[in-house]
Structure formats: structure tokens, C-alpha cells
Amino acid sequence: MHQILITGATGFVGSALAANFLARGTRVLAVSRNDPDGMRTINAVVAAAQGFGLDIHGALADHLDVVNVDFAHLEDVLDDARLAGVTEVWHVAAEMSYSARKLSQSFATNVGNTSRLYETLCRNAPACRRFYYVSTAYVAGMDGGFVKEELHARSHMINTYQMTKWSAEQSLHLLFHRHGLPVTLFRPSIVVGHRRTGWALRNGFGFYMFPNAMVAAAQSGLKELAVDVVADSRLDCIAIDQLAADACTLTLRQQQGGDFEVFHCSGGCTTRLEELVHMWGEVAGLRAALGTPTSELELKFDRAVEPNRPFANQVWLFDRSRLDAATERSTPLAPLSLEELRAMCVWYADDAAAEQAAVAEAN
The missing domain is CATH 3.40.50.720 (NAD(P)-binding Rossmann-like Domain)
Structure with a gap:
């Protein structure tokens, strides 16, 4: 036991x-x-x-x-x-x-x-x-x-x-x-988050720092957002x-x-960062595209995501062959698709809205 x-x-x-x-x-x-x-x-x-x-x-x-x-x-x-x-x-x-x-x-x-x-x-x-x-x-x-x-x-x-x-x-x-x-x-x-349900803990850490900051920007009235990252980078x-x-x-x-x-x-890398930026923006309710931040709100977003920008802009290929051997995996793990990541972000945003509504009702 x-x-x-x-x-x-x-x-x-x-x-x-x-x-x-x-x-x-x-x-x-x-x-x-x-x-x-x-x-x-x-x-x-x-x-x-x-x-x-x-x-x-x-x-x-x-x-x-x-x-x-x-x-x-x-x-x-x-x-x-x-x-x-x-x-x-x-x-x-x-x-x-x-x-x-x-x-x-x-x-x-x-x-x-x-x-x-x-x-x-x-x-x-x-x-x-x-x-x-x-x-x-x-x-x-x-x-x-x-x-x-x-x-x-x-x-x-x-x-x-x-x-x-x-x-x-x-x-x-x-x-x-x-x-x-x-x-x-x-x-x-x-x-x-969970590949099927989307569940995640809402801590704004790592991957979720970007959509979190975009939601905040959209709530502040921003309609378009220039995001300073490398287009062809990929997140694992x-x-x-x-x-x-x-x-x-x-x-x-x-x-x-x-x-x-x-x-x-590790999960592998397929989706280009530029595609993720567009998707994050759609989920947040604004138009996000690659570019140089100029407005006050864009610069505020830029500062918010700065801690994770170096990780977003670099590509690592993490070998997991030893883990696959130890767990007796017979087929390669399929990387998460853009649509799967979108579903996770939608769940995360909906969960955030539900929490905010509950807090507002309690007050």
C-alpha cells in the first residue's frame, strides 16, 4: 500500500x-x-x-x-x-x-x-x-x-x-x-489547464499572465493592443x-x-506565438497584434508581462524520452493545439467572470 x-x-x-x-x-x-x-x-x-x-x-x-x-x-x-x-x-x-x-x-x-x-x-x-x-x-x-x-x-x-x-x-x-x-x-x-475540462487554478502565473493582463486591459477600455513578442516563438x-x-x-x-x-x-511546441497573441486578444475582447506599445495602457500591459517575455521569446525543445520510457509510453505525446489552448483560456476567463460576479453579489 x-x-x-x-x-x-x-x-x-x-x-x-x-x-x-x-x-x-x-x-x-x-x-x-x-x-x-x-x-x-x-x-x-x-x-x-x-x-x-x-x-x-x-x-x-x-x-x-x-x-x-x-x-x-x-x-x-x-x-x-x-x-x-x-x-x-x-x-x-x-x-x-x-x-x-x-x-x-x-x-x-x-x-x-x-x-x-x-x-x-x-x-x-x-x-x-x-x-x-x-x-x-x-x-x-x-x-x-x-x-x-x-x-x-x-x-x-x-x-x-x-x-x-x-x-x-x-x-x-x-x-x-x-x-x-x-x-x-x-x-x-x-x-x-485540463485538456478536456479546461480547469486550472486562477493564479495568473506563467501562461495565464498574458490573457490575465489582456482582460485587465480590455476592462480598462482598450480596444486594440500592440504586443511586443517574437512572432515565430513557440511555448511548450x-x-x-x-x-x-x-x-x-x-x-x-x-x-x-x-x-x-x-x-x-513537457508537451511539445506547435503553435506560433503570434497565433496565441491573436487568440488571447479574442478571448479578452480586444484586438491584439504584434507591434510596439505606445499608449499608456499598452505600456502598462507591456510592464505587466515583462517577467515572462524572455520565456515567451525563446524556444526550447525539452527531451522527454526518459520520462516516456519510464512511463512506458508507446506513442509520442501530441502537443496541445491552438483550439485546445483557446478552450482553456475561455474556461479561465469565464471562471474569472463568475468569481467577480460572486464577489460583487457578496458586497
């Missing part, structure tokens, strides 16, 4: 993993912050299950345990009694900020807490077989091109999130050689349901892989 410890279960990826493991009859120990009664975690996992079309109500009482942890006291709470049955760990929780002002906090969270959690499992979880770490494919740096599933000894990185994720990978590599608990680095590319997007399927298959596989694994959970 598997019991999987998951951090970050209130977030997009973590809640999706928890819901999918529960739907497969697997026990989940969710480690959360600022959740003394566990309801924030439970609500997030239930919302993810609904977004996936999964029925987990029977599993919630029997298979989900929530532990409220202040990471300052991590070692005291996650003692050997609490961790005795844990067989695998998915460490998803992270500080997502790009800001250099949060560099110290991000290192403490993404590197320090990751290392402490790994060492705590090594001491207190004798049944634990593997530590899965959710990193990012963009630890590869900004050069683009073909990227192998391997540790990167050096990378040209431009933000705090990249840098601390890269550092966490290096730290885990060193700790693995010291303690021996097998590690899998699981690197998603750009995580988007992975649907949350594919990510969850890959993660579950890896965790529940019969044959354990190598002691230190690196996998890209």
Missing part, C-alpha cells in the same frame, strides 16, 4: 496530484502551512477533483490526512511516528516569485526547506522509497534549443525562481550521495491532466528506476 506525502496540496499542481492519487485508492498525507483545521487543503483537493471529473468523496475521510506544519518546526512535527507509513514523497510547495527582492526568502524556501524535508525523510521514514521533487524545465537557462534530461552544471538564468530551483536540484544531488534515498527531479514546462505547454498522469504512473510503477532520475514533463 502506498502512502504519499505531498507538499503544496493547496496549489495548482499539488492539489491535482493529491486528487489523482486519492482517485487511484492511494493514501495521501498532505503537509500544508497555515491550515490548522485542514479545510483549506481539503477544499483545494476537492476543487481539483471536480476540475478533473473525479469522484474522491469516499477517499477523503479514509485516505487523506492533512498535517499543519510551520516549516520552521518541520523536524518536530514530521517525526518518525507521523512518517512511519510514508512510501513516497512529492515535494511540490515552492516560492514562485521572480523578484530579486525575495532572493533570500526564496532560497530559504526552495533550497533550505527542500533539503530539510529530504533529510527529515531520511531519518524518520524508513519505508520511504523515493523523493520526487517538482522543479521546472527552465533550470536549463535561457539559451533555448534541445535540452536533455540531465543535471545542468551551469545555466544562464534571469530570475530568482529559476536560480533557486536550479540550486535545489544541485542540493538534492549532493544529499542523495550522502544519504542514498533515491531522488527523481520532475521538471514540468509551462503547466496549463503541458496540460495538468497529462502532468498528473505522468506523475501517478511514475510513482505507482512496478519497476523502480535509477536512484537519481531527471525527467522533463
Whole structure:
């Protein structure tokens, strides 16, 4: 019987993993912050299950345990009694900020807490077989091109999130050689909504930064928007349901892989960025085209998306052949089409409108 410890279960990826493991009859120990009664975690996992079309109500009482942890006291709470049955760990929780002002906090969270959690499992979880770490494919740096599933000894990185994720990978590599608990680095590319339902967590991060900012521009009265990006660039997007399927298959596989694994959970690239810009504009209710921003609102939009512009303007080809082999995938994964991405953005925009209406009604 598997019991999987998951951090970050209130977030997009973590809640999706928890819901999918529960739907497969697997026990989940969710480690959360600022959740003394566990309801924030439970609500997030239930919302993810609904977004996936999964029925987990029977599993919630029997298979989900929530532990409220202040990471300052991590070692005291996650003692050997609490961790005795844990067989695998998915460490998803992270500080997502790009800001250099949060560099110290991000290192403490993404590197320090990751290392402490790994060492705590090594001491207190004798049944634990593997530590899965959710990193990012963009630890590869900004050069683009073909990227192998391997540790990167050096990378040209431009933000705090990249840098601390890269550092966490290096730290885990060193700790693995010291303690021996097998590690899998699981690197998603750009995580988007559910391929069938469109469900996503509305956090405005990554892919959704662009349509979010366009909706705000349209609500401010803008009818036409000049967007300064590279026309022929392409984004590598992975649907949350594919990510969850890959993660579950890896965790529940019969044959354990190598002691230190690196996998890209990527979706491939087909749609030109210019097509995405047009589509985002249509969904937001304005005409978006490539060009140089000039008006005050266009410049405001330009500043809003600046953190992700370098990633939008570069093309990476993330090799996922090792992940496909480990999950026994026999056919190549089909990249998301423009129409599938459009449906996700429509769902996201409709969900945003529904939330705004609910807030307005409550007030």
C-alpha cells in the first residue's frame, strides 16, 4: 500500500496530484502551512477533483490526512511516528516569485526547506522509497534549443525562481550521495489547464499572465493592443491532466528506476506565438497584434508581462524520452493545439467572470 506525502496540496499542481492519487485508492498525507483545521487543503483537493471529473468523496475521510506544519518546526512535527507509513514523497510547495527582492526568502524556501524535508525523510521514514521533487524545465537557462534530461552544471538564468530551483536540484544531488534515498527531479514546462475540462487554478502565473493582463486591459477600455513578442516563438505547454498522469504512473510503477532520475514533463511546441497573441486578444475582447506599445495602457500591459517575455521569446525543445520510457509510453505525446489552448483560456476567463460576479453579489 502506498502512502504519499505531498507538499503544496493547496496549489495548482499539488492539489491535482493529491486528487489523482486519492482517485487511484492511494493514501495521501498532505503537509500544508497555515491550515490548522485542514479545510483549506481539503477544499483545494476537492476543487481539483471536480476540475478533473473525479469522484474522491469516499477517499477523503479514509485516505487523506492533512498535517499543519510551520516549516520552521518541520523536524518536530514530521517525526518518525507521523512518517512511519510514508512510501513516497512529492515535494511540490515552492516560492514562485521572480523578484530579486525575495532572493533570500526564496532560497530559504526552495533550497533550505527542500533539503530539510529530504533529510527529515531520511531519518524518520524508513519505508520511504523515493523523493520526487517538482522543479521546472527552465533550470536549463535561457539559451533555448534541445535540452536533455540531465543535471545542468551551469545555466544562464534571469530570475530568482529559476536560480533557486536550479540550486535545489544541485542540493538534492549532493544529499542523495550522502544519504542514498533515491531522488527523481520532475521538471514540468509551462503547466496549463485540463485538456478536456479546461480547469486550472486562477493564479495568473506563467501562461495565464498574458490573457490575465489582456482582460485587465480590455476592462480598462482598450480596444486594440500592440504586443511586443517574437512572432515565430513557440511555448511548450503541458496540460495538468497529462502532468498528473505522468506523475501517478511514475510513482505507482512496478519497476523502480535509477536512484537519481531527471525527467522533463513537457508537451511539445506547435503553435506560433503570434497565433496565441491573436487568440488571447479574442478571448479578452480586444484586438491584439504584434507591434510596439505606445499608449499608456499598452505600456502598462507591456510592464505587466515583462517577467515572462524572455520565456515567451525563446524556444526550447525539452527531451522527454526518459520520462516516456519510464512511463512506458508507446506513442509520442501530441502537443496541445491552438483550439485546445483557446478552450482553456475561455474556461479561465469565464471562471474569472463568475468569481467577480460572486464577489460583487457578496458586497
